[in-house]
Amino acid sequence: MKQKWYQIQIIPNDKQQENVPSEMEKSLIEELFDLAEKYYEKDVDKYEISYKKRDHDSRYLFKLSNSGTYSDKISSLVLLVQNSPLHSLKYLRLLNNMIKLPNRRISLMVIEVMRELYITELLPPNRKLRTFVQQPELPFLYDYYTRNIIAQPTNGKSLVKKTVPTKLTQETFESLLSILYFEHCLKRDVFSSFSLKLLTNFSSDQIQACKSAALLTLTQLLEYSPEGELSFLRCLVDKLADPDTKNGGLAAQCIRRVVTRHPNMKPAVLKEIKTLVFAKLLTNWNNKPSSREDTQGKIRERAILRIVTFVRSSFIMADKVKDSSLALEMVRMFFAIFKELLKRGEKNYPPKLMNSLFLGVNRAFPYLDPNDFSYGEIVQEIHIFFELANKMEFNNSIEILIFLYQVIFSEENESSQISNEDLNARYYKCLYRKVLDPQFKVSFKQDKLFNLLYKAIQRDTDLNRIKSFFKRLLTLCLSSPVPFTCGTLVILYEALEKLSSSQTASISHEDIFFPSRRCLTPDSDPVNDAAIVVPGGEKGIKKFDFGARDPRFAGDFEYFYEFYPLIKHFHPTVSLYANQLLVGKKLTYHGDPIRSFSLSNFLENFILKNPKSLSTTKHDDDATQETNATLADRIRMTKKSKRIKSFTNAPQAKRNKTSNEEARKPTDNDADDRIKTIFKSSSRKVMSFKKLSKIDFADDFVTGINKNNSKNKNKRRNSKSSFAKSSDTD
Incomplete structure (x- = not known):
């Protein structure tokens, strides 16, 4: 395999010094740089003369690079660079000049070619390019220069340490100086001009193909080498706020590729995103709420929504210990944006942005370290979240309720000395009200509310509140479709299983459905004797207040008469689940009832069902x-x-046809x-x-x-x- 130019090692690594000594004079370093330039030009001239003498093809390449069509020039220059990258500064400058041409087709060809050259030949994959002063070999070259080329050091003092074990020859000295000069020019001249044209001209070009090519080139260079990563990263992050949704989506895909390839770059990317949001997008944004005439406000709102969606979906945490700091920065960023939204007024809440913010907070909240994040700040302003959960639409309020559940029932908040009884009662009150929302039965976040109800009920210790939740959910089942009813019955059964096995307050199904067994005999059926009794049918039975705001004071009732129509339901699964839930039998179901019992799933199973085989009459x-x-x-x-068969059945067929043709059956x-x-x-x-x-x-x-x-x-x-x-x- 051919050795790359950056893999050439003349001085061992253990003899190199990373920091340039302070004793080195700038004037002598400048003399060394001028000397390196002379050696490099001499080496290039020598290489070109020897290359032209090889054969006719090499001379033809040099001729095409000077005269010919643009495609021929580009291909010939690429071959010359690939043959010897160390002697290709002149050809790289010619390719850079071709990018300025007004013909965009040629410019795109040159950009693609230069990208491949930088990735395959020119850029080192594991380090940045160095200037002449930053080279670790410079002290040894300086020592050789002062000892052998200059007769006497200045002021009669030794400018470097005399204990330098490496001995250089004149040939290695010249070759090493030429390599250092090539890397300096590649960094300062060639690559900087190429990247500057990409960042300034093509990334903001009016033609979409030029923008896409520039963004993809920056992404591939970021994936391969760390050279210019800060400027490239800023350019990609700035494109997230592009008014054109295509460019914004392409920039998000490019950053996601870089973060997936290099996970250690997540903090740097998040820092640049925060700078973009708070320094450019949110400045004076609260004074200009988005309206029909305010197009700039809508563009900013759309850009912030794209950024928040990208952050919450791309920064996926895998290790709680490793990503706790990253999750903390994400939560603080989302809360800062949320506070800016509150300044705009209650009527100017963008629902999509609010939903995306709380989705991101709920995604990052389990990875927070309690030592870094203080729950007291949220508890002090928690009334704002309760107000939003009651006022906003169903999908957004569900995300707020999930966030409140994580805050109120967190381990750090429960172990604190703050009394949480009022918070718990307020939370259950809000959740109890949200069950009656008309969107509950049709929303795509129906499963999230079911999951939240299951978690909240199995953590509750108040028997009256648990019975009120059961009563309201079973009443909703009477006017709900089959998937919703089956899902509700499964959730109630699973919550009962958790309640019966809890150590703090063990509550069984008899405590909820049959609190008083006085009306039951050993030979009676609990389904027919207890669940059919309607409130008000007997004296002493208290009615259930269906419109009560607090589930603790909905009524001290004894009977769940909602089970009777559920047990007599037309759907056999609903009848079976209701009977098993009431009696206390085991209800085993491992699927998703909302999806499994839907009409679309039934039709799919009906269509994919194997047809019946035709009946055969063979012996x-x-x-x-x-x-x-x-x-x-x-x-x-x-x-x-x-x-x-035709011989034996022919007379019988004729007799049947002549006797009664209509009554004949096959x-x-x-x-x-x-x-x-x-x-x-x-x-x-x-x-x-x-x-x-x-x-x-x-x-x-x-x-x-x-x-x-x-x-x-x-x-x-x-x-x-x-x-x-x-x-x-x-």
């Missing part, structure tokens, strides 16, 4: 012979059996003959009959159709001849 011995015989033998056997043991009579009338259905029925009668159908065609031809000939005779007589 057992004939069937065994057909399975073991070849295709030709089977056809021969079927023809023989058909002739026997025999069960002759299904193939029935199919034959159906398809015999039309010649177009021969192929479909071959697919649906057996291959036994295919030949007979073809012969029958040919006979019909010949009869029709004879009829036409007879009609023509009769017409001719009549014309002759006339």
Whole structure:
């Protein structure tokens, strides 16, 4: 394998010094740089002379690089750079000049070519390019220069340490200086001009193809080498706020590629995103709420929504210990944006942005370290979140309720000395109200509310509140479709299982559904005796206040009369689940009832169901012979059996036809003959009959159709001849 120019190592790594000594004088370093330039030009001239003397092809390459079409020039320059990258500064400058051409097609060709050259030949993958002063070999070159080329050091003092074990020759000194000069020019001149044109001109070009090419080039360079990563990263992050949604989406894809390839760049990317949001997008944004006339406000709002969606979906945490700081920065960023939204007023809340913000907070909240994040700040302003959960639409309020659940029932908040009884009561009150939302039955976040109800109910210790939740959910089932009803019954059963196994307050299904067993006898059925009683039917039974705001004070009731219509439900699964929930039997279901019992799932299963097989009338011995015989033998056997059947059944068929043709029914043991009579009338259905029925009668159908065609031809000939005779007589 060919060695790259940055892999050439003249001085060992253990002898190199990363920091340039302070004793080195700038004037001598400048003299070394001028000397390196002379050595490099001398080396380039020597290489070109030797390369031209090789063969005719090498001379032809140099000729094409100076004269020819642009495509020929580009290809020849690429070959010259690939042959010797160390001697290709002149050719790289020519390629950079071609990018400035007004023809965009040629510019895009040059950008693609330069990108491949930088990735495959020029840029080192594991480090940045260095200038001449930053080179670790410079002290050794400086020592050789002061000892051998300059006669006396200045002021009679030794400018470097004398304990330098490396001995350089004049040849290695010149070659090393030329390499250092090439890297300096590649960094300062060639690559900087190329990247500057990409960042300034093509990334903001009016043509979409130029923008896409520039962004993809910056992304690939970022993935391969750390050279220019800060400027490239800022350019990609700035494109997230582009008014054009295509460019914003492309920039998000590019940054996601870089972060996936290099996960350690997540903090740097998040820092640049925060700078973009708070320094450019949110400045004076609260004074200009978005309206129909304010297009700039809408552009900013759309850009912030794109950025928040990108951050919450791309910065996926895998390790809680490693990504706790990153999650903390994400949560602080989302809360800062949320506070800016609050300044705009209650009527100017963008619902999509609010939903995306709380989705991001809920995604990052489990990864927070309690030592870094203080829950007291949220608890002090928690009334704002409760107000938003009651006022906003269903989808956004569900995300706020999930966030409040994580805050209120967190371990750090529960172990604190702050009393959480009021917070818990307020949270259950808000959740109890949200169950009656009309969007609950049709929203796509229905499963999230079910999950939240399951978590909240199984953590509750108040029996009256638990019974009120059960009562409200079962009442909703009476007017709900089958998937919603099945899902509710499964959730209630799972919550009961958790409540019965909890150590703090063990609550069984009898404590909820049968608190008083006085009306039951050992021989009575609890389904018929306890669940059918309607409130108000007997004295002493308290009514359930369905419109109560607080579930603790909805009524001290004893009977769940909602079970009676559920047990008598038309759907067998609903009836089964309701009966098992009431009696306390085990309800095992491992799927998703909302999806499994839907109409679309039923139709899919109905369509994909295997069709019934056609009934066959073969004898057992004939069937065994057909399975073991070849295709030709089977056809021969079927023809023989058909002739026997036609001979034996012909008189009986004639008698049935003459006696009562309408009352005649086809025999069960002759299904193939029935199919034959159906398809015999039309010649177009021969192929479909071959697919649906057996291959036994295919030949007979073809012969029958040919006979019909010949009869029709004879009829036409007879009609023509009769017409001719009549014309002759006339």
